[in-house]
Amino acid sequence: MIANKLAILLLGYVTCLTVAYGQNAVYWALGSGFEPTSSVRGLQIKEQQQEIWTATLPFVSASAGNDSVVGSSGSLDITKVDERTCTGQSITSIQNVVWEGSTTGSAVQVSGLLQDCGGYSNSYALTFWIPDDLQDRVAFYLDIAATADAANPLKKLYFRYHSHEDEDFYGLGGQASFASLKNQSIPIFSREQGVGRGDEPVTSYGNENGSFSGGNRFTTYTAIPSYISTDGKVVYLSEKSTALVFFDFTDPNAVSIRYDSLSVDGMFMRANNMFDAVEMLTAYTGRMPKLPEWVDSGAILGIQGGQSKVRSIVEEGLSLGCPIAGVWLQDWCGTHSQEGPYINISRLWWNWENDEALYPTWPEFVQDLRDTYNVRTLSYINTFLANVSTKPDGFRRNLYEEASTLQYFVENTTTNSTAIISSGPGLEAGIIDLTNDGLRSWFAEMMKTNVWIANISGFMTDFGEYTPVTWDTTLANMVSDAFFFHNEYPTLWAQYQREIVEELGLQDEAVLFHRSAAMSSNRYMNLFWAGDQNVDFGVNDGIKSAVTIMAHMGLSGYSQSHSDVGGYYDVLTYEGFNVTRSAELLGRWGEMAAVSSSVFRSHEGNIPSVNAQFYSNTSTYGYYAYNARMFASLAPYRRMILKTECAPKAWPLLRPPVMYHTNDERARQVSYQCFYLGPNLYVAPVLEPQTFELSVYLPEDNTYTYVWTGQTYSGGQDVTVSTPYGKPAVFLVGSASDIPELEAFLDFVKRENTTRVLVE
Known part of the structure; x- marks a missing residue:
């Protein structure tokens, strides 16, 4: 059975919306007159006889009930709640409507009723048009009227359309556990990815006592609602549609979008192949800025411990034939000890000034590394400010207190104060409110005087996925509630840091690498980082997952990516189950990074003292140096791809x-x-x-x-x-x-x- 056709005059081609009555089809061209119709059995959008989108009744539904999102410290557990789901749909009219931003100034609107919604019926309108700035795709807007049942209102919508059993799906951001996403229902919500994500027994340890820090196979730092299929189809939601959404591929013959609001917009399109599909997607999202060429020349050494230690490790590496492009010194802001199983853990002070014990002459030290060894320096920054009032070696500015006084944090209306993020004993922090114009000016000035005052070449731009989603969360200029804002924050964070870099004229020098991302974050970041993997060979959260994440991110428009060489998370338990990094894993991870990544950067891990480090002995450093030489040898080839395919087309490396x-x-x-x-x-x-x-x-x-x-x-x-x-x-x-x-x-x-x- 053929469903309906919508005809759209587009660059000399005709795209059609067809309405079918049994074997008879009724055609419209967008911009032509429409006759209202009813009893329609389905819709289909075609371009040059190529199917773009097809749906048969019922393809729109809605339900009541509030989904539950609970957790702490960025580890969020989602429980779907569906009540009074509408069971029927009718189409009562198809007509032209005036529509700003379309090629013709009009759109085709399909409207009707959702039936049997717990004793009520609700009207809906589904509108299609061709955007005047992107004329190779069909935009849609689905809106469902508020229910007449004020005591139990509809809260979410469902939008279903055809697929087939041979269509596979890729993208949706940092998916770590699957090749094709077929047969999965994928939640799009930014959060801590967890420690284990289904690899056992580590996940169970993380999820003990009601905690969700172990995560599952669907937890990810990214919230990117776009996919590409083997049919060349591309579907994405717009930057405005930031609520929790599930893309459900469990039906072999259909895709269903479950969106946590009563209106959603996005686009459908179809490319000739998956490469063209990436280009079409990124024509909307934007493409990653250029990655500076200095990263090509060798390793970026992740080191902690202060100036003397850093200099010694750099000199040793050069003597062993290790090409060194830079050092990454995340502890430039100082560290403090936090209690953990068996051993205390070193944590950073999130107060963005150099620590005078570890890096007493920070600007001079950074410059000397460049002048003496041609080694650049990356530091660390995140979305938090920590209370450093207990910092034993003191501070010059307590940025947390300054921002609290100025009300520059995301706030909690119940306590009428900063929404505190606790990251273990002795570390309480606030999240900067990027909707606050005063905060943006104040924080940017702080970045210039505290962070960029040294001749650094960028930093890890951490977090972005921690904004609370509770009803009592508030922001200075909250257009929507915190639940919708949560998935918007990663893009605002990336945009904000990029603006500062461009204001300083450092866009050809600076590398800012992020793990959190949302729709269109890629246009503001020149390097994606796969986040925190376990220091093991696991599928869901070890070395294997880093490859899978980079593959799906590439099909989400993130062409330049890398992972922490050696991974990050150690796990120590009182039961004697421990995950620590072996020299073999470190070496094999270095091999993988050398032949997969845009940047070769190592990490000491969250408990450096229990891990094999690249500088542990001459063998580990020798292996690391060998892998760094392999990475550097690929520089001309890698740079050719970055220049000719990644930058202009967004094809992934x-x-x-x-x-x-x-x-x-x-x-x-x-x-x-x-x-x-x-x-x-x-x-x-x-x-x-x-x-x-x-x-x-x-x-x-x-x-x-x-x-x-x-x-x-x-x-x-x-x-x-x-x-x-x-x-x-x-x-x-x-x-x-x-x-x-x-x-x-x-x-x-x-x-x-x-x-x-x-x-x-």
Whole structure:
């Protein structure tokens, strides 16, 4: 059965909305007159006979009940509540309406009734138009009237449309646990991703006693409501639609959007392939700014401990042949000890000035690193200000007290004071209110005088996912309530920091890397960071998950990404279950980063003293230096891709195989096992312990030459290759050996092929 057609005159093409009565179809061209109609069985949007969107009745519904979002310290648990769900839908009219922002000044509006909503009926209107600034897609706006039942009003809507069992889905931000999102119902809500996310037993430990700090397979820092399918279809919600939303792919023949409000808007479109789909998506969201070229030259060393320690580790690395582009010194603002199982944990003082005990001559030290070693410095900043009144070595400014006095924090109306975020004993902080114009001016001035006063080259731009969602949360200029604002904050945070960088004229120098993101955050950040993974080989929250996150982020418009080399989260328990970083994991993670990421940056972890560090001994530093040299050797190739494909088209640097092999069923199911680095390298990193040979699936329609042996294989088969330490499975695709930008990497392979990497 064919459903309805909407005809839209567009760049010489006709896009049609069809209304079907049995076998008969009624066509309209947007801008032409519409006859009101009823008893319509369905709708379909086509362009040049290519289906864009199809739905059959009922495709709109609504329900009552307030969803529950509870938790603390950014760890939020969502429980869906659906009451009095409407069971029927009718269409009573289809007509032209005046519509600002459309190509013709008008739109097609489908209206009718939702029936059997707990004894009531509710009217709705679904409007389609072609945006005048993006004429290759169909915009929609669905609005459901408030219910007549004031005691139990409708609260959320459902919007359902056709799919088919062979359509797979990718994107929706930082999804860590799935290849295709088919068969999943994915919540879009920014929060702490959790420690474990389903990897056991660590998740259960995190979720003990009603806590949700372990998370699950759906928890993510990002809130990006956009996906791309293997049919080339692109669906996204607009920047204005920031409520909690579920994209439900569990029905093999349909997609359902469950949105926590009675109105939502977005767009549908269809591209020829998944690469064009990314371009179409980012024509709306924007594309990531240029990544400065200084990051290409080597590792960014994550170090804590003060000036003497940093200088010593830099000098040792240079003596071992480690190319060093920069250092990342998150403890520049000072640390304090926080009680934990077995051992105290070092936490940062979130008061944005240099700590005079660790970095007493901070501006001079930063400059000396650059002048003496050609090493740049990255620092750390986040959305919080911590109360430093108990800081034992003192402070010059207590920014928390200043902001509290000026009422620059997100506030709680019950207490009529700052909405306190507690991050463990001795650390209480407020979240800066980015809707407050006074805060924006005050904080920007503080950034210039406290943070950018040293010649740093950027920082980790942390958090963004912590704004409370309770009814008593308030902001200075709250257009909507805190529940809607929560998913907006990450984009505001990225935009705000980008504005400061541009005001200072540092856009060609500064690297600001974020883990939280929402719709269109990518237009303001030049580097995405995959967040905090466990220091293990886990699927849902270990090294494997970092690859999967970067793949889905790439299909969400984030072309430049990386992860913490070595991971972040250690887990120590009183029951004797511990997760700490081994030298092997650190080395294998470095291999993976060298051949996957835009930037090579390490992290000491949340409990550095229990982890193998790259500087622990000559073996770990040697392995790290080797991986940094591999990363640097790929710089000409990587930069070519960043300039010719990432910047102008938003094609991701790391590409899941499905992008090239859409009809290959095995390629569709690859999450972390392999990926393309640009178009010319095919990579299968070693992501299991004690693994020295790897079975690798090579997709069809190409040849693949294993760089470490020179052996060439035909696609469409599994091959087994040797993968000793230092040898991730990297293949040249087709005639890639002729590409000049790969010459430095092939020289590295030839020069270092006999290097013996030790793990001790």
